[in-house]
Amino acid sequence: MGKCVHSAVINAPVDQVWxxxxxxxxxxxxxxxxxxxxxxxxxxxxxxxxxxxxxxIHETLLALNDIEHVFRYQxxxxxxxxxxxxxxxxxxxxxxxxxxDQNASYVSWITHFESKNDPVTQEFCDPFYIAFLAHLKxxxxxxxxxxxxxx
Amino acid sequence: MGKCVHSAVINAPVDQVWxxxxxxxxxxxxxxxxxxxxxxxxxxxxxxxxxxxxxxIHETLLALNDIEHVFRYQxxxxxxxxxxxxxxxxxxxxxxxxxxDQNASYVSWITHFESKNDPVTQEFCDPFYIAFLAHLKxxxxxxxxxxxxxx
Amino acid sequence: MGKCVHSAVINAPVDQVWxxxxxxxxxxxxxxxxxxxxxxxxxxxxxxxxxxxxxxIHETLLALNDIEHVFRYQxxxxxxxxxxxxxxxxxxxxxxxxxxDQNASYVSWITHFESKNDPVTQEFCDPFYIAFLAHLKxxxxxxxxxxxxxx
Amino acid sequence: MGKCVHSAVINAPVDQVWxxxxxxxxxxxxxxxxxxxxxxxxxxxxxxxxxxxxxxIHETLLALNDIEHVFRYQxxxxxxxxxxxxxxxxxxxxxxxxxxDQNASYVSWITHFESKNDPVTQEFCDPFYIAFLAHLKxxxxxxxxxxxxxx
Numbered sequence: 001m002g003k004c005v006h007s008a009v010i011n012a013p014v015d016q017v018w019x020x021x022x023x024x025x026x027x028x029x030x031x032x033x034x035x036x037x038x039x040x041x042x043x044x045x046x047x048x049x050x051x052x053x054x055x056x057i058h059e060t061l062l063a064l065n066d067i068e069h070v071f072r073y074q075x076x077x078x079x080x081x082x083x084x085x086x087x088x089x090x091x092x093x094x095x096x097x098x099x100x101d102q103n104a105s106y107v108s109w110i111t112h113f114e115s116k117n118d119p120v121t122q123e124f125c126d127p128f129y130i131a132f133l134a135h136l137k138x139x140x141x142x143x144x145x146x147x148x149x150x151x
Numbered sequence: 152m153g154k155c156v157h158s159a160v161i162n163a164p165v166d167q168v169w170x171x172x173x174x175x176x177x178x179x180x181x182x183x184x185x186x187x188x189x190x191x192x193x194x195x196x197x198x199x200x201x202x203x204x205x206x207x208i209h210e211t212l213l214a215l216n217d218i219e220h221v222f223r224y225q226x227x228x229x230x231x232x233x234x235x236x237x238x239x240x241x242x243x244x245x246x247x248x249x250x251x252d253q254n255a256s257y258v259s260w261i262t263h264f265e266s267k268n269d270p271v272t273q274e275f276c277d278p279f280y281i282a283f284l285a286h287l288k289x290x291x292x293x294x295x296x297x298x299x300x301x302x
Numbered sequence: 303m304g305k306c307v308h309s310a311v312i313n314a315p316v317d318q319v320w321x322x323x324x325x326x327x328x329x330x331x332x333x334x335x336x337x338x339x340x341x342x343x344x345x346x347x348x349x350x351x352x353x354x355x356x357x358x359i360h361e362t363l364l365a366l367n368d369i370e371h372v373f374r375y376q377x378x379x380x381x382x383x384x385x386x387x388x389x390x391x392x393x394x395x396x397x398x399x400x401x402x403d404q405n406a407s408y409v410s411w412i413t414h415f416e417s418k419n420d421p422v423t424q425e426f427c428d429p430f431y432i433a434f435l436a437h438l439k440x441x442x443x444x445x446x447x448x449x450x451x452x453x
Numbered sequence: 454m455g456k457c458v459h460s461a462v463i464n465a466p467v468d469q470v471w472x473x474x475x476x477x478x479x480x481x482x483x484x485x486x487x488x489x490x491x492x493x494x495x496x497x498x499x500x501x502x503x504x505x506x507x508x509x510i511h512e513t514l515l516a517l518n519d520i521e522h523v524f525r526y527q528x529x530x531x532x533x534x535x536x537x538x539x540x541x542x543x544x545x546x547x548x549x550x551x552x553x554d555q556n557a558s559y560v561s562w563i564t565h566f567e568s569k570n571d572p573v574t575q576e577f578c579d580p581f582y583i584a585f586l587a588h589l590k591x592x593x594x595x596x597x598x599x600x601x602x603x604x
Contacts, residue, residue: 001303001416008554009462046197047215064198065214067223067242072216091218097550097561101461101586106559108550114303133554152454152567159403160311248399248410252310252435257408259399265454284403348499349517366500367516367525369544374520393520 002118004125007108008133009099012140017105018069018096020139024049024061029147030135032128057082062091069096075113081121088114090121109133153269155276158259159284163291165249168256169220171290172245175200175212180298181286183279208233213242220247226264232272239265241272260284304420306427309410310435311401314442319407320371320398322441326351326363331449332437334430359384364393371398377415383423390416392423411435455571457578460561461586462552465593470558471522471549473592477502477514482600483588485581510535515544522549528566534574541567543574562586 025044039050075090090113176195190201226241241264327346341352365374377392392415478497492503516525528543543566
């Protein structure tokens with residue numbers, strides 16, 4: 001089994017960060033995702049919702065928790081090394097917790113997978129999560145009026 | 152703070168029990184709920200989905216987890232002692248786990264609340280959960296063709 | 303990654319079952335463990351406690367939770383296919399929850415591992431957990447005076 | 454029910470922070486605790502371990518988890534408003550998680566209680582946790598050779 005474990009402190013309260021992250025059909029806060037195509041009829045906060053990232057990575061929402069501010073999803077297909085033939089499973093968990101002494105948020109993005117070549121899979125995936133967290137930081141560090149331009 | 156803690160073993164595999172319980176807009180498996188009215192546009196598996204039970208109890212879906220087979224909801228209004236004036240908060244968590252040595256399911260229905268009079272609230276609510284679990288048992292003990300009649 | 307997932311209903315209240323299971327230095331309730339040798343100075347409820355089962359299986363206590371009735375441990379060495387050369391990791395989690403409608407307990411014994419040959423490891427380990435749960439059942443079904451003899 | 458929720462980022466890796474916090478018989482890293490007296494025979498990492506803080510606050514270790522880096526404890530007696538006559542229950546949970554993008558740690562110190570006057574209890578307790586997290590920060594910001602002097 002392989003895993004990617006990434007986390008960062010975001011300079012915004014939990015409510016704001018969670019509202020941004022929980023939308024399964026909008027990742028305009030990160031330049032690492034150039035296109036996001038919703039698939040099927042399910043809404044962005046409906047368990048079972050599907051999306052295709054960058055025209056290639058297929059993901060399904062598996063759990064959404066508005067009390068504890070956590071969502072879980074699955075990659076079901078993508079380019080090598082995360083194609084459906086490469087993967088036995090690939091699960092991700094994204095969680096937002098408060099950093100009370102600075103009115104900020106702690107965000108963790110953790111994935112577990114079993115694939116044909118786990119170190120190669122990790123090497124392919126790690127840069128995405130590092131970029132996601134860096135972009136999320138920039139997004140909330142930008143003045144609110146500029147946030148729309150980051151997409 | 153008060154709580155209701157109820158659990159039972161249901162003679163059916165986790166998949167079947169979970170599929171029945173996760174539908175926030177269908178409780179036809181229990182006679183204790185005579186009417187269920189969906190409120191708003193949200194689907195039965197969309198976090199934020201709303202329902203009114205027995206014409207009086209207002210509930211909202213807060214979390215749905217298809218991996219661990221758990222959902223959480225909130226009572227937002229109802230008759231005394233669970234009216235919105237009586238309640239500071241009322242959360243429920245329903246979880247399904249496998250009982251592997253008999254291909255059955257362990258279902259727990261646990262609520263936490265803070266209300267004007269917690270013992271009275273508990274006394275009002277306990278019988279619902281006892282009935283829910285008893286009816287769920289009956290529902291899965293009945294031959295599949297008869298299940299529709301229990302609603 | 304491989305896993306063993308086993309669970310059963312034990313005819314005794316959570317307190318009694320938990321008191322029996324939480325003792326890391328006593329497995330006399332199962333005939334599947336003929337000898338248990340504590341290793342080192344740590345007590346049976348001290349995180350880091352060690353034991354050798356059947357003269358061959360080395361285990362360490364990693365977590366003990368008296369509120370939620372859970373403990374976690376690690377196998378660090380044993381005969382093939384769970385020798386230290388075979389294992390990348392081997393974790394076990396034992397949990398006790400109440401079955402309120404029959405004053406009984408739901409016990410789950412779940413392990414996750416990564417080893418040289420996961421199916422072989424699972425085939426080797428599954429029978430232990432099946433036996434543990436069957437013996438735990440027998441132990442609590444026996445009249446209290448007879449329990450000492452099962453060791 | 455009342456609660457205190459506090460968290461902070463500590464400039465040290467999880468291992469170091471956890472090693473410091475998990476010792477139930479040493480709080481020399483915070484000036485807010487002037488004396489800590491172990492009670493009974495249990496070791497500092499033995500579930501059930503007891504301590505008296507500042508000659509007045511009695512605490513018991515309830516759970517210790519070396520995998521997820523969490524411990525839980527209970528206040529059983531203290532000065533008003535946390536004397537045993539004031540409290541129905543008082544539980545604390547301390548957790549350490551990695552902040553990977555800066556090789557730091559996210560520490561949360563959360564308590565739940567039910568007492569004669571929950572707002573008064575919270576007002577009494579909040580300053581302790583604020584101090585604990587501020588001192589923990591200072592402790593790890595100090596050069597290692599100076600850490601002993603903070604006790």
